[in-house]
Amino acid sequence: MSFNRDHLPDPVSYFESEGLVLKGKGKWRTTSCAFHGGSDSMRVHLERGAFMCMACAAKGGDVLAYHQAAHGLGFIDAAKALGAWVEDGTPHTGSTRPTPIPARLLLESVAQELTVAALVASDMVRQASISETDKERLIKAAGRIRYVADIANAHRA
Numbered sequence: 001m002s003f004n005r006d007h008l009p010d011p012v013s014y015f016e017s018e019g020l021v022l023k024g025k026g027k028w029r030t031t032s033c034a035f036h037g038g039s040d041s042m043r044v045h046l047e048r049g050a051f052m053c054m055a056c057a058a059k060g061g062d063v064l065a066y067h068q069a070a071h072g073l074g075f076i077d078a079a080k081a082l083g084a085w086v087e088d089g090t091p092h093t094g095s096t097r098p099t100p101i102p103a104r105l106l107l108e109s110v111a112q113e114l115t116v117a118a119l120v121a122s123d124m125v126r127q128a129s130i131s132e133t134d135k136e137r138l139i140k141a142a143g144r145i146r147y148v149a150d151i152a153n154a155h156r157a
């Protein structure tokens with residue numbers, strides 16, 4: 001018996017099947033957090049299925065980790081539910097811990113927040129002023145970058 005990552009569902013169709021509406025551009029999309037009920041604090045990665053809430057502790061490296069957390073399932077039960085558990089007659093030897101977010105993806109999310117900040121900055125230059133909304137966007141983006149940096153530091157410890 002073994003876990004076959006190739007059998008995990010495509011992240012976009014998986015998250016949509018969980019009732020999430022994915023918004024925004026780039027590899028990290030914005031959606032609501034099913035864990036604490038936030039309306040737009042969750043980021044999900046289109047290719048890897050990684051997820052990270054900017055407001056609560058929910059995060060993980062793939063749709064399997066999400067399914068475990070969202071439905072309170074163990075690794076094997078979640079893998080079975082997602083069709084990624086293969087009965088091949090051999091005993092299971094791999095790890096059954098939820099997959100953590102790779103540091104590279106954390107960096108990508110920082111890059112995406114910085115893109116937001118850069119867009120706001122270029123608007124400011126054009127208008128020679130900054131609106132309250134833009135100020136809020138900048139402060140939010142800066143806060144998220146700090147948050148992701150903290151997660152990356154916790155990874156290293």
Ligand SMILES: [Zn+2]
Nearest residue numbers: 033036053056
């Ligand atoms: Zn949350």
